[in-house]
Amino acid sequence: MFFTPKEIKKEVPNKSLIYAPKRVLVSKEFTFDAAHHLFQYEGKCKFLHGHTYRLQIAVSGMLDERGMVYDFGDLKSIYKEHLEPQLDHRYLNESLPYMNTTAENMVYWIYKTVEAHLPDQHDLRMEYVRLYETPSSYAEFRRGWDLT
Numbered sequence: 001m002f003f004t005p006k007e008i009k010k011e012v013p014n015k016s017l018i019y020a021p022k023r024v025l026v027s028k029e030f031t032f033d034a035a036h037h038l039f040q041y042e043g044k045c046k047f048l049h050g051h052t053y054r055l056q057i058a059v060s061g062m063l064d065e066r067g068m069v070y071d072f073g074d075l076k077s078i079y080k081e082h083l084e085p086q087l088d089h090r091y092l093n094e095s096l097p098y099m100n101t102t103a104e105n106m107v108y109w110i111y112k113t114v115e116a117h118l119p120d121q122h123d124l125r126m127e128y129v130r131l132y133e134t135p136s137s138y139a140e141f142r143r144g145w146d147l148t
Contacts, residue, residue, distance in 0.1 A: 024062075029054065029056050030055045030083075032088035034092050036049070036092040056128075059126055059127055061125065062123045083114070103131050103139035107130070
């Protein structure tokens with residue numbers, strides 16, 4: 001039996017809104033523009049250059065009483081407050097912690113930054129971060145690889 005939102009509120013107020021009693025992954029994608037150069041690299045990327053990066057952040061958890069893992073808007077808030085100020089329209093060699101600003105290093109820093117700002121609820125956990133440096137080239141860090 002299916003109910004409209006009004007019927008659920010009126011006729012089945014104690015019925016659970018959870019249909020998937022399993023862990024579910026949610027992901028949000030962002031883009032930002034930034035410049036950098038690479039150290040100890042003999043190629044054109046050793047010189048100052050820029051990219052339009054594409055970033056995917058994925059978390060998983062158990063559904064809350066609304067049937068949601070984590071609000072997409074809350075993922076966006078983490079990005080806006082803790083990542084965007086250091087990434088978007090920035091010179092990454094100066095705005096990020098000391099590192100060679102490879103996609104591989106950056107994806108781990110992004111993963112740890114988001115993880116540090118996730119709330120402790122609904123068994124919420126980081127799953128992966130994928131950072132595209134070009135439309136066909138990306139680096140990724142996954143939860144199972146974090147052995148610290």
